Amino acid sequence: MAKIVAIVKMVPDLVEELEINEAGTGLDRDWLRLIINEFDNHAIEQAILLKERDAGEVTVIAPDAEGVEDMLFTTAAKGADRMIKLAGDLEEGANNHALARAFAEAAKPYQPDLILTGVQANDDLDGPVGPLVAEYLGMPYVGYISGVTIEGNKAIVRKEYPGGLIGEMEVTLPAVLGIQAGEEPPRYVAISKVRQMMKTAEIDEQEISELNPNGGVIAKRMYLPEAAKRAEMIEGDEEEIAAKLVAIFKKAGAL
Amino acid sequence: MPERLNYWGIPHTWGKPELYVYTIMFLAAAIMLFRFYRQASPWWRIGRSEPRWDKLHLRVWRVIQYAIIQTRVLRQRYPGLMHVAIAWSFFVFFLGTALATVHDHFFEFLYGNTLVIYKFTLDVFTIIFIIGAGMAIYRRYAQKPERLTLEPGFTWTLSLIVIIVLGGLGTESLRLAVERPDWGAWSPAGWLLAQLWISTGASETTLTNWHLGIWIFHLLTVAVTLITLPTGTLLHTLTGPLNAFFSKLDRPMGALAPAAETAEGKPIFVSKLSDLTWKQLLDGDACTECGRCQDACPAFGAGTPLSPKKLILSLRDALHHNGGQPNLVGEAIPEEVLWSCTTCGACIQECPVLIEHIDTIVDLRRTMVIEGMIDAELQDALTNLGRYGNSFGQSERMRARWSKEIEPKVKDAGKEAVEYLWFVGDYASYSPTLTEITQRTAEVFQKIGLDFGIMYKGENHAGNDVRRVGEEGLFEMLVEKNVKAMSRCDYQSIVTTDPHTYNTLKNEYPPNGEQPVLHYSELLDQLIASGKLKLSNKLGYKVTYHDPCYLGRYNGVYDAPRRVIEATGCEIVEMPRNRDCALCCGAGGGRIWMEEGEVNERPSESRIREAVQLKGVTDFIVACPKDITMYRDAVKTTGEENNLVIKDLIELVYEAL
Incomplete structure (x- = not known):
């Protein structure tokens, strides 16, 4: 019976316009609305699918954030066995290095065979979480995965390459996988099931012993894309356009 | 004086003919009831219990209205007249037979003018029946509308009832041909036929013998009809009135009931027949296969796999299918069938026996939702509704963006008192194609000096269609959010342009006291009637x-x-x-x-x-x-x-x- 840990996090929901904080170094968190990282949601789906297929135990670990409990209860309604919320001084948006250390520390006691996480997130300023966790736990990591089969102490994974190529490879467990897409899209859970979980399921809250951001990046300036000079539309028939293009290239010194 | 002769033409040597008649009829009726019991008992043996015995007077009235007068049947001219011609005639024949029994054994009254009126009435209905049966034959064998089930069972039933009536007419005419009473012409159909017998020049004995033969045949046909009734087309003569009697009275058409709960308070998700109520199973047996629902169904008309008639018949087939209960979703009824329904209510509106199709469809959709058997687009919509309160997946802060250009600013009903709380709804709020119309609505309201406000981001999707998709939990959540937002507002009436919102606010939300819910058409109509809204241009379109x-x-x-x-x-x-x-x-x-x-x-x-x-x-x-x-x-x-x-x-x- 495989022990699977899904590590997931809440990220800014892009339905709201993002604003930069006063210091100009990060997002203004007062205005942020958070949503589960889409790739993490696929990682959860993949974990539940593995559990349903081969039996197993799924633990979901997420750092505390607004809406994280609803998210964890939703994963419980999908079939996760244990939900862990990592608490600590996360207000300032701890970087992925700090989070990965905390994830690794939290995951270790469960002796996971497989750690699944989203291959990337929209707030990954210092690289994705998966490889960092693998590094801290001394496990192999494969990213861009869209299918997992567990066979004994090995996993056969489908890795997506650019250009539509797909590779199949074998990984010795325990391992960390960065999920690009679950074998099935994340399932829908009826609200009544989630509400039922809110009444019956429990979230295990664990304190992060130390948030250590070492190795991460320090953002000096964060800003919204600045409107550049407006694009120039080149009009005319083929000949004219070609002539104008040549003129532009010459002017730019490319020809 | 016209007198009724009991058992005319039955040889005296037979002793008491009524003994044979009552014995045969009693046996036939007993077999009929027994077979009906066998057909009906799965309703309560398999189905869940559900109280439908309240408000007896209303239930009796429904039977009168729908089973006896048959107002629904009469909504369509040809099949309506055809059916009542047959059904009302049989009601009259039953009544006639019952009166004859009363006359024979309890109270003699069928003589003189009373008898003539009695005979005349029965005869007129014989003619009406023949017209109705002729229409039925034409409909089945010439018109053959697509909606009908063209199966031999119907031919059998129609033959039987035609033979019964012709048998009655035959015996009457032969008796008249022998007796030739001076009031005979008051039985016009019988009298006319009697002239035919007389013209053959057959002797009285021959005619009397023919009478005896047809009389016995008539009796036996009635017995056979009774015996076969519970398993044939005529079953609807019992289940139709029962279905009308037990039709729902506890809520308006626009209100769905929440999922039923087990004794432990867990919601029941219908996957097998035993999860349905006995009434939902009765629906299957009540179906007359007339196909009016199918004709009216927009999903069927569009060519989707849904036919409300077939759906109800699938329940019947599942109920009387031997060997185990099939899974209702996927096995007895394909998923696409259930998803094709627009819940427009046309099937319910047309059904002559008041079958409640949509309640069952929504019950089964609830099962699919809880099992996660939904398509990707619907999943996106529901996820968005759960997260943002709208199906567009936009921030609630954008809900009232359409109102930005409106001057003066539309009041926030959560902050100041208004007379009309305008529940804008999702489409009117978010759909780019509707922005202009929503703005027009606000401008009209302002021009006529209406004191109104909106809830801005406090409004959520009202949930009408969320409930009908089968996502009851999400519906409840949306109701809670809206009720909370509305309770913060000070208003006298709610107005909405969206009929779906209107329906759920009016029929499904917790009663909000004295504050009526108005559709904007109703509000405008009131304002025109009271002179508050004056329209100066006559458009002439x-x-x-x-x-x-x-x-x-x-x-x-x-x-x-x-x-x-x-x-x-x-x-x-x-x-x-x-x-x-x-x-x-x-x-x-x-x-x-x-x-x-x-x-x-x-x-x-x-x-x-x-x-x-x-x-x-x-x-x-x-x-x-x-x-x-x-x-x-x-x-x-x-x-x-x-x-x-x-x-x-x-x-x-x-x-x-």
Whole structure:
């Protein structure tokens, strides 16, 4: 019976316009609305699918954030066995290095065979979480995965390459996988099931012993894309356009 | 004096003929009841219990209305007249036979003029029956409408009842041919036939012998009919009235019940027959297979796999299928069938025996939702509704963005008291194609000096279609959020342009006391009537009006929008399918959120083709935001863009102001 840990996090929901904080170094968190990282949601789906297929135990670990409990209860309604919320001084948006250390520390006691996480997130300023966790736990990591089969102490994974190529490879467990897409899209859970979980399921809250951001990046300036000079539309028939293009290239010194 | 002769022409040597008659009839009736019991007992042996015994007087009235007078049957002329000609005749024959029994054993009254009237009435109904049966034969074997089930069982039943009536007519005519009473012509059909017998020159003995033979045959045919009744077409004569008697009385058509709960308080998700109530199983056995629902169904008309008739018959087949209960979802009824329903209510409206199709469809959809068996588009919509309170997946802060350009600013009903709380709804708030119409609505409200406000981001999707998709938990959550937001507002009435919102607020939300819920057509109609709204321009267009399902069929609002249209100086030309027969646009019941699947002709396209047939009609008026979306698409896909303009009611009013 495989022990699977899904590590997931809440990220800014892009339905709201993002604003930069006063210091100009990060997002203004007062205005942020958070949503589960889409790739993490696929990682959860993949974990539940593995559990349903081969039996197993799924633990979901997420750092505390607004809406994280609803998210964890939703994963419980999908079939996760244990939900862990990592608490600590996360207000300032701890970087992925700090989070990965905390994830690794939290995951270790469960002796996971497989750690699944989203291959990337929209707030990954210092690289994705998966490889960092693998590094801290001394496990192999494969990213861009869209299918997992567990066979004994090995996993056969489908890795997506650019250009539509797909590779199949074998990984010795325990391992960390960065999920690009679950074998099935994340399932829908009826609200009544989630509400039922809110009444019956429990979230295990664990304190992060130390948030250590070492190795991460320090953002000096964060800003919204600045409107550049407006694009120039080149009009005319083929000949004219070609002539104008040549003129532009010459002017730019490319020809 | 005209006198009734009991058992005329039965040889005296037979002793007491009534003994044979009553014995045969008693046995036939006993076998019939026993077989009916066997047919019916699965209802309560398999089905869940559900109390349907309250308000007996209303239930009896429903039986009178739907089973005896048959108002629903009469909604359609040919099949209606055909059916009542047969059914009412049999009612009269039963009554006649019962009166004869009373006369024979309890109280003699059938003599003199009373007997003549009695005979005349029975004879007239014999003629009416023959006309009805002729119509039925023509319908089954010549017209053959698609909606009917053309199976031999019907031929058997029709033959039996025709033979019964002809047998009765035969014995009567032979008796008249022998007796030749001077009041004989008061039995016109029998008398006419008697002339035929007389003209053959047969002797009285021959005629009397023929009479005896036909009399016995008549008796046996009645017995056979009774015995076969519980397993044939005629079963509906028992289950139809029962279904009318037990039809729902506890809530209006526009209110769905939440999922039933087990004794432990867990919701029941219907997967097997035993999860349905006995009444839902009775629905299956009550179906007369007349196919009116199928004819009226927009999903069937579009070529989707749903036929409400087949759906109900699948329940019947599952119930009487030997060996184990099939899974209802997927096995007895394919998933696509259940998802095709727009919950327009046309099937319920047409069903002569008051079958409640949509309750069962929603029960089964709830099962699919809880099992996660939903398509990707619907999943996105529900996820968005759960997260943002709208199906568009936009921030609630954007809900009132349409109002930015409105001057003066639309009041926030959560902050200041208003007379009318305008529940804008999702489509009117977020859909870019509707922004202009929503702004027009606000402008009209302002121009007529209405004191109104909106809830801005406090408003959530009202949940009507969320509930009909089967996502009850999400519906409850949306209701809680809206009720909370509304409780913070100080208002006298709620107004909405969206019939779906209107329906759920009016029929499904917790009662909000004295504050009525108005559709904007009702509000405008009131304001016109009270003189508060004066329309100065007479537009003079020739228009047609499309009744939204959740305004018309569900809530009976047909006249208010028509009066408003007339007040703008437009002439309404009705489409053939109007008012409670209006065709659904195809968007309801959550269909607007689902993958379309394969269709031959979208309901909205069929509707546009119906409208362009009307001579001189330039505008197609709607009173539902989703209708704008649906029909503006449909005029394009049908290539009728230049022939028909889709307009919201408010646009007419704005123009006429």
